[in-house]
Amino acid sequence: MVNQLTSLVRRQAAKYGNREVFSHKDYSTNRWVSTSWNRFAEQVSDMAKAMVILGIREEENISTYTQNKPEGLIVDFAAFDNRAVTVPLYPTSSLDQIKYIIDEAEIRFLFVGGQVQYDNAIIALRECPTLEKLILFDPDIKRAESDSSSVYFEDLIAMGKSADEKVCEEVERRRNAGSPDDLATLIYTSGTTGEPKGVMLAHSNYDEAMRIHLQRLVTCSDKDVSLCFLPLTHVFERAWSYYCLTVGMRIAINVDPKDIQNTIREIRPTIMCSVPRFWEKVYSAIQDNLSKMKGIARRLAERAFVIGRRRNVEYLRAGKRVPLWLECQYRFYDKFVFSKIRRAVGVENGNIFPTAGAPLSDTINEFLHICGINIVYGYGLSETTATVSCFDLVGYEFGTVGSLMPDIQVKLGENNEILVKGKTVMKGYYRKPEETARVFTEDGWFRTGDAGKVNEQGALVLTERLKDLFKTSNGKYIAPQALETRLGEDKYIDQVAVIGDQRKYVTAIIIPAYEALKEYAAQKQIQYRNLEELVKNQKIQALISERIEALQKNFARFEQIKRFTLLPQAFSMEKGELTNTLKIRRSVINLLYKDEIEAMYA
Structure with a gap:
């Protein structure tokens, strides 16, 4: 039996032929380059044969260290043809981070995206005992003088194209020898605490993920255009991209994460996966523009949100028929208010916008739905091949992360920990039997590390991340994420720890x-020479203090922030304060800002 992902590209090429499968922007010409299904299938076939010639073995771990690029998808599916296992590394990973994974997974072949990744990879080539060869995606990468072993991706494709019959037969043999139990990927967790762990996802995990998403996401079709924005290293974007290919929808690959705002306006996607951070920034920008409105324009906007809530939240969300009088009003306000908001963001063609990976404020979630931006908020982990639950088309409830995916089971363990069972749950952590044993109960339920409950309607509610939960010296438990999410709604607050x-x-x-x-x-005529001076200004401190007081008024007194410190520079991945998925690393922040923290308790 050939695995679903292994046969996917050939199946879809036979169906769609010269139709576009994905596109990406070539920044040297500033144009979008299209790739057809036939071309994609040909490239996968050539790369699969080249892998045999290189000496890549069945069930061997190979790694990609790249930003989102078409070549990454080609390598994935060529690896599946060879029963090899792909180990994606975040393009922002440091030298130490990639060396840890290369050593643990015993990587011999590393596919490298650009110059930044190459500069780290060439050092790893010298220092990691197993690493033998780098394959370079970008032909403009400047190789080190000492580098005599690296090969460019296009040269490898050419090598596969001219492969002899024996090589072709070997690829065919491997392909047919595939089993659902074969590992497909090792997804390394970003490690908010401790060292990263390689999540072992088998083909059977992905096959099941495809099946249940096809069952749940009934509005998605091959007419959709999905913008690939999150790193393909992340299980969310990776599993979603495989789903897009399964459905036959076009994928626009965003190569440069910093260019996302331009990209979204150029592509005007119907679908885009994102983390809440993206929508928090969208919300802040919209609120900022609304705050500047005056007179008739302001009254028009305020009335629009009343009508938008009534129509989209009170009727459509509940699955009720919208009264004609309300629909007529909504169409008026949609034309003059909401459509302009969606067009400014670039989502006026929107179908659904899956969002997960961190808590999303109910205020922001509801506001986006009022504007006609269909956020499908969900919950999942690398260990569950992404989605455990998500919003339904109708009946979704704010304050929840949606209803369970088909055939996924959830129950509550000690401290209301969410336990999951289903065919999407991982095999375990690579070469970490003790860690694997720790996260599974004796009867096979996976411990998520998140606390929550299932409400009367069957929707999953998250309450806190158990690892983040802390206790004050007065014995009171604090769930920091709830407060951080609430403060993140404010236009003057970007990140909170x-x-x-x-x-x-x-x-x-x-x-x-x-x-x-x-x-x-500028409005208050506050003078400052630099950001350090600005954040220490008493008027700025007073502004933030007022905002915090207003935002946390519904929290218990013991949960409320009593003092704060404003920093003149943002948290970053480079300093280790953020994971590659933009979650804060509390242990690093506690260490780096020890003096500032102690001063708040002086």
Whole structure:
């Protein structure tokens, strides 16, 4: 039996032929380059044969270290043809991070995206005992003088194209020898605590993920255009991209993460996966524009949100027929308010916008739905091949992460920990039997590390991340994510790390939204020479204090932030403060800002 992902590209090429499968922007010409299904299938076939010639073995781990590029997908499916296992590395990973994974997974062949990745990879080539060869995606990569073993991707494709019959037969043999139990990928967790762990996902996990998503996402079709924005290293975007290919929808690959705002306006996608951080920024920008409105325009917008909530939240969400009088009003306000908002963001053609990976504020979630932006909020982990639950088309509830996916089981364990069972749950952590044993119950349920409950309607509610939960010296438990998510709604607050473990009260390290602060400073004629001076200004401190007080008023007194510190620079992946998926690393922040934290408790 040939695995679904292994046969996918050939099946779809036979169906779609010269129709576009994906496109990407060539920044040297500033144009979008299209690839057809036939071309994709040909490239996968050539690369699969080249892998045999290179000496890649069945069930061997090979790795990609690249930003989102078409070549990454070609390598994935060529690896599946060979029963090889792909190990994606984040393009932003440091030398130490990639060396750890290369050593543990015993990588011999590393596919490299661009110059930044190459500069790390060439050092790893010298220092990692197993690493033998780099394959370079970008022909413009400048190789080190000492580098005599690296090969360019296009040269490898040419090698596969001229392969002899014996090589072709070997690829065919491997392909047919595939089993659902074969590993497809090792997805390394970003490691908010401790060292990263390789999540072993088999072909059977992905096959099941495809099946249940086809069953749940009934509005998706081959007419959709999905913008590939999150790193393909992340299980969310990776599994979603495989789903897009399964459905036959076109994928626009965003090569440069910093260019996403331009890309989304150029592509105007019907679908895009994202983390809440993206929509928080969209919400802040919309709120900022609304705050500047005056007179008739402001009253028009305010009335639009009343009508939008009534139609989209009270009727459509509940599956009720919208009264004609309400529909007529909505169409008016949609034309003059909501459509302009969606067009400004680039999502006016929207079908669904899957969002997961961190908590999303109910206020922001509801606001986007009011505007006609269909956020499909969900919950999942690398260990569950992404989605455990997500919003349904109708009946979804704010304050939840949606209903369970078909045939996924959930129950609550100790401390209300969410336990999951189903065919999408991983085999375990690579070469970490003790860690694997720790996250499974004796009867085979996976421990997520998240606490929650299932409400009366069957929707999953997250309450806290158990690892993040801390206790003040007064014995009160604090769930920091709830407070961080609430504060993240504010236009003047960009990032928050709540502090308070074994302390008398709760404090926070806050990264303000610098552009909004500068604008406020200009309005109030606040003089400053640099950001450090601006964040220490008493009027700025008073502004943030007022905003925090208003935002946290519904939290219990012991949960509320008593003091805060504003930083003049944002948290970053480079300094280790953020994971590759933009989650904060609390242990690193506690260490780096030890002096600032101690000062708040002086």
